[in-house]
Amino acid sequence: MLGAATKRRATEEQQQTTGDRPAGVTSTEPVTKAVRGAKTIEARDVNLFYGDFHAVEDVTMTIAPNKVTALIGSSGCGKTTFLRSLNRMHELTPGARVDGHVSLDGEDIYGKGVDPVEVRRLIGMVFQQPNPFPTMSIYDNVAAGLNLNSRGVSKSQKDSVVERSLRGAHLWEEVKDRLGKPGSSLSGGQQQRLCIARAIAVEPEVLLMDEPCSALDPLATLAIEDLIAELKNRYTIVIVTHNMQQAARASDVTAFFNLDATGKPGHLVEVGATNEIFTNPSQQQTEDYVSGRFG
Amino acid sequence: MPEIARGEYLEELATLEASALGGLDLVAIALGRTMEAVENQDVELAQVVIADDDRIDGRYLEVHQGLITLLATQSPVATDLRLISALLHVLKSIERMGDQCVNVCKVIPLSGNDAPADPRMVELILKMGAHTRTLIMQAKRAFEERDVEMAQDLVRRDDVVDELNRECFHLALEIGDDADRREWGMTMLLAARAIERVGDNAVDIGEQVAFVVTGLFREFEDASHPS
Numbered sequence: 184m185l186g187a188a189t190k191r192r193a194t195e196e197q198q199q200t201t202g203d204r205p206a207g208v209t210s211t212e213p214v215t216k217a218v219r220g221a222k223t224i225e226a227r228d229v230n231l232f233y234g235d236f237h238a239v240e241d242v243t244m245t246i247a248p249n250k251v252t253a254l255i256g257s258s259g260c261g262k263t264t265f266l267r268s269l270n271r272m273h274e275l276t277p278g279a280r281v282d283g284h285v286s287l288d289g290e291d292i293y294g295k296g297v298d299p300v301e302v303r304r305l306i307g308m309v310f311q312q313p314n315p316f317p318t319m320s321i322y323d324n325v326a327a328g329l330n331l332n333s334r335g336v337s338k339s340q341k342d343s344v345v346e347r348s349l350r351g352a353h354l355w356e357e358v359k360d361r362l363g364k365p366g367s368s369l370s371g372g373q374q375q376r377l378c379i380a381r382a383i384a385v386e387p388e389v390l391l392m393d394e395p396c397s398a399l400d401p402l403a404t405l406a407i408e409d410l411i412a413e414l415k416n417r418y419t420i421v422i423v424t425h426n427m428q429q430a431a432r433a434s435d436v437t438a439f440f441n442l443d444a445t446g447k448p449g450h451l452v453e454v455g456a457t458n459e460i461f462t463n464p465s466q467q468q469t470e471d472y473v474s475g476r477f478g
Numbered sequence: 479m480p481e482i483a484r485g486e487y488l489e490e491l492a493t494l495e496a497s498a499l500g501g502l503d504l505v506a507i508a509l510g511r512t513m514e515a516v517e518n519q520d521v522e523l524a525q526v527v528i529a530d531d532d533r534i535d536g537r538y539l540e541v542h543q544g545l546i547t548l549l550a551t552q553s554p555v556a557t558d559l560r561l562i563s564a565l566l567h568v569l570k571s572i573e574r575m576g577d578q579c580v581n582v583c584k585v586i587p588l589s590g591n592d593a594p595a596d597p598r599m600v601e602l603i604l605k606m607g608a609h610t611r612t613l614i615m616q617a618k619r620a621f622e623e624r625d626v627e628m629a630q631d632l633v634r635r636d637d638v639v640d641e642l643n644r645e646c647f648h649l650a651l652e653i654g655d656d657a658d659r660r661e662w663g664m665t666m667l668l669a670a671r672a673i674e675r676v677g678d679n680a681v682d683i684g685e686q687v688a689f690v691v692t693g694l695f696r697e698f699e700d701a702s703h704p705s
Contacts, residue, residue: 428553461555463693470556475484 221248221419222288222388224269224306229283230448231264231273238264240448242283244438246389251411251420253430253457256440256472261449262423265440266391269421270306271299287388304328307382311394313374315366315381322362324377325349328385344384352380353410372403379410383418390414392422396429408433427473431461439469487552491561494544498565501537501572502618502683506611508534508579509676513607515586516669517600524583534576538569545569560693564686568621571679575614578672578679588665595662599649603666606642606673609635613680620687629684633698639677646670 224246231239239261246252246269254262267273268281271292285292292302315324325345329336336344345362349355354376358369366377375395382390392411396404411420411433424430430437438454453466464470508527515523545562548554554562594600613635620628647670650663681698689695 427555431555462559464556473555474558 220388221415221417222305223248224389224419224421225284225286225289226265226269227284227286229265229268229281229285231261231268232278232280232282233276234278237448239268239440240450242451244451244454246419246421247436248419249415249417250435251415251422251433252436252438253434254421254423254438254440255425255427255430256449256452257442258425259445259449260440260442262438262440263393264449266393266421266423267308269389269391270308271302272308274299304385305387306389306391307385307387309375309378309382309390309392309395311397313371313378313398315369315374315377317365317367319366320363321349321358321366321369321377324366325380325384328381345380348380348384349377351383351414352376353406353413354380370403372399372406375399375403375407376410379407379414383414387418389419389421392420394423394425397425404429427475431457437461439464439466439472441468441472487548490544491548491554491558494541494548495561495565497537497544498541498569498572499618499621501534501541501569502575502614504530504534504537505572505575505579505676506614508576509607509611509614509673512579512582513604515583516603516607519586519589519594521587524586527583528580531576531580534573538573541569542566557690560690564690567686568683571682575676575679578676581672582669585665585668589662595659596649596653599646599653599663599666602642602646602649603670603673606639606646606670606677609639609642610673610677610680613639613677617680617683617687620684621690624687624691626688626691629687630698632681632684636677636681639674643670643674 226246227243229239229242230237242261242265254266256262264273269285269292271281273279273281281293287302287305291297292306315321316327319327322345325348326341329341329344346355346359349358354373357373358364358377361368366374369377375398379390379395396407399407408429411422414420415435422430422434424433434457436454437457437460439452439460440449441452442449453460453464453469455465459465460469461473464473470476508530511523511527511530514520515527545565549562552558613632616628616635617632619625620632646667650667653659653663685695685698688698
């Protein structure tokens with residue numbers, strides 16, 4: 184039932200979507216009440232499609248709060264597509280649809296009347312390529328989400344959110360004297376931390392990260408990994424990474440996705456404690472992948 | 479290109495494993511010579527065993543360095559990681575086994591040039607040596623074949639060595655009041671104890687076989703909590 188409803192809704196939205204705000208749903212009722220804290224994501228029988236192409240098949244997994252969950256797997260295995268389905272970003276792609284159930288602390292994020300924009304506020308995303316708004320100042324980059332999501336925020340409130348977010352992203356000390364400079368003036372690693380500051384400014388409960396360090400040098404990567412370790416105290420974190428050592432270093436739980444052949448849907452092979460996956464995985468496919476024997 | 483590098487890594491790991499386990503052949507040779515030296519009170523042969531221990535130590539250093547390099551450069555995980563961890567333990571056991579043979583050889587001059595004070599004791603020690611040699615070769619085969627059952631069977635065989643060691647102890651107690659005979663008995667007891675430890679090291683290697691295969695480490699026998 185849910186699957187059929189979800190498909191119908193996705194199709195409707197696809198027809199009506201403009202820009203990055205699907206217009207099919209007008210309600211702005213929040214997914215959850217205003218209780219702060221990391222939340223559990225539950226994915227059940229999730230299938231993802233791009234038109235006729237079945238990209239991800241039957242993923243069922245629970246993503247625990249205050250933990251870093253890494254999604255690993257070779258290119259095309261559906262891990263990024265699955266990640267994007269966790270905050271309804273998947274549906275921004277024309278022809279994309281979702282079948283199955285995704286809930287945040289028991290509340291269906293694809294439920295009737297749920298505003299996808301609110302979902303994306305609660306479940307923030309950090310992308311592979313640092314993407315600060317290039318012409319905006321550092322300050323405005325962080326305040327951008329705030330401007331979109333909250334009306335009537337005073338300057339002093341905004342100042343305090345910007346400072347708190349930049350501190351939370353370990354960037355404050357480096358930029359506090361040049362908040363008016365453009366975001367693009369920062370180094371790659373700083374830009375990525377700026378994007379993390381922007382994501383946490385709107386007080387999400389979950390942070391999704393799509394290969395957040397793949398464009399960064401090793402030092403900037405370590406800075407982001409340190410930050411992730413700290414952020415998990417406040418958020419649920421899901422990270423897609425091609426870097427196996429990063430998954431091993433930075434995550435508590437690892438989920439391995441694979442596909443049987445090109446053109447086949449990706450599926451979840453195994454999910455478990457990261458130390459188990461990297462020392463004694465239960466599936467041969469996982470063993471072969473993490474040991475670098477294929478892919 | 480990465481596939482070639484990975485292929486070389488796997489080849490290198492296999493070579494290091496063969497080289498580490500080859501250390502058990504060196505130990506078997508050292509133990510054979512040690513037993514011959516005990517039987518004949520051959521001080522010169524004992525000296526050869528002592529000098530030759532450098533080969534076992536050299537093997538240890540060489541394979542150890544190779545494994546550390548793989549850890550540093552290849553980030554091994556899963557079975558590869560367990561294998562490398564196990565090999566580091568196995569190397570240590572092999573090095574200890576070599577040292578125990580040296581310990582026996584060092585006491586041979588102390589036993590004097592006279593005929594053995596009690597030939598039964600020498601006979602027991604030779605028996606221990608023969609059983610322990612079998613243990614060493616079985617540990618090697620169990621590791622090569624990743625055979626947990628064969629590895630667990632080492633405990634049963636080691637019990638035989640332990641029993642022979644206890645018999646040596648009783649013989650030493652009954653060896654009489656003569657100071658020379660007592661000294662000889664104590665010396666032989668040290669030799670028996672060293673060989674008994676070689677058997678224990680073989681069992682330790684068996685435990686590493688189980689770890690490589692199952693991912694779980696547990697002692698086959700817990701000396702502090704015997705079943």
